[in-house]
Amino acid sequence: MSSTKEYILASIKKNTPTGKHPYPAIPAFPKSNKPILEEFKENLEAAAGLWYEIDNPSEAETRIKQLHPEAKVICSATSEIEGNKDINKITDPHDTADVDVGIIRASFGVSETGMVWIREQDLVVNALGFLSQHLIILLKPEELVRDMYEAYTRVELEKDNYGCFMLGPSATADIGAVMVRGAQGARSLTVFFM
């Protein structure tokens, strides 16, 4: 008896369409000529993301307090900002359920969309990116690529078990086609350029 895999592959072979279907040449498409940082900010705002230019970690901490005055649990996966819950002590992702503000450093952003690229190593505990009520994303303003074509030459899926292009806070329009932010994931997402 052959395995299911063999059965399916044999069925595919038998049914494969005839004719030549070469892999197409993908040309270099024209790039936007807007200033890249401005374009990123514009698209981030369109997705309901916020941003601040931050000079140093203490300014960042002041800004976090101002943005989220009621936050009790702040958990940071970055070296610059401390928070009050140590991510490195978390062994079970369920322990991130009480996080009010999660802080993560993104490796780069995409100006075409306003997305930031966040990998397993940036999150330390993946669930931090999704169970935190609010997110602060640190991003070096020079770490921007123009579009999704460039973005996919920069990611290393062959190395990272998990990576996410995150665009603003969680959203849904499933009730009456009305846009609501904060469906299941973060209620707000703020990028700190630092």
Next chain:
Amino acid sequence: MSKKVDIVKNSSDFINKDDVHEKMHDKNLWNARVKRDKIAAEIPEWEELRNIASQIKEHSLSHLDYYLDMFEKNATKRGAIVHWARDAAEHNQIVYSILQDKRITEVIKSKSMLQEECGMVPFLEDRGIIVTESDLGERIQQLDHQAPAHIVMPAIEKTTEDIAALFARTIGTDPNDTDPHSLTEAMRNNARERFLRAGAGMTGANFAIAETGSFVVCTNEGNADIGASLPPLHIASIGIEKILPKVEDLGIFIRLLSRSALGTVATQYTSHFSGPRKGGELHIILTDNGRSKRLGMKDFWHSLKCIRCGACMNTCPVYRRSGGLAYQATYSGPIGIILDPTFDARRYSELPFHSTLCGSCSEVCPVKIDIADQIYKWREIMAEKKYLPIERRLAFSAAGKVFAHPPLFRTAEIMAEKVLPVIPDFVMYNKMINPWGRSRTMPVFAKETFREWYLKNRKKEETNE
């Protein structure tokens, strides 16, 4: 033998339900189409992207055994456990065995059309597993014991008031609360506990990348990511047609997907899974369920290029007025018309006739599936298989004859001109006899046919020359 879906009756039920639902449905979906047009126009190379996406899909589908094998090797290397399922039964059994092995009794899942297609949720529920849909629209449908009505907007047929009443009944919200924000908040809190309790998170996949063994899941809510990052076990069901050769292909497909679906630049979360999370386990179920057979259907294999964006549904004038549940199938709208008969031709034999063949679906499809042409070809098959009621079969073959013979066509044209004006309104607008007639007026026929006009005027011009 399966019962035929009576789509005309189902649609007329939706249209005649009240004066609110169909109008709202039509408006909301058309809005999505308008947003899609606007955002597509912002990309100069949009049409070229559609071409390239179509070619990449045709290339992968015609080398599918090669790329699937590559995907499996790479995913396995990264620590995922890859299973193969030839049909829905085998798929469901694999899921159940994994859960049983680990004594898991509660599961949280995100949207997956494949799991829907396999009837996985009722299968697991029958065996005592608690399954919670985490996508808001899917959860609404689950609470109302209904299938998703749209590929990306599952609860689009319901008004906010419907959902308020449903939530009041099922999760205890205030029945007078009809604010989408507080209703969404109520579900967020209700779902949170279920995420925390679940022993496994289940997802589908939008794309699978052969060269790295990764798969991509796109959501706006972040629900797939919670399900994948919290429980110790992640099970992903992937249709074998989802394969793309390279990572760089995603640059093309991610640019097309959400722009086509909802008119947004991207979904809020585009998540790439290339292996199990730290301390977790990842199972991938590569599922055929009729796909390899469809690959061999000369006229229909292009339907396998579908990336499930729903653009064809949003643009379809018939779907917008019928509602998705009218199709009584996993896939509704134009893409449903051409996919559903591959599962059960007799049951879905009326679907291909539920179309105006206006071709708008083919025009908006991001991977250029010839949807309208395939709908027409399915009509021919349904006629050949004699699945049509006798009067339609006669009409269908009569139409063929009339269009093939110009003199006959001209007679018919003149007859219509004479007969239509005298059809009494009670026939045209009676909702029992013709549910489509209500709120529509019959066209007023031109006094002369185009041919009469042409003969008169062009002849004149030619004489003048």
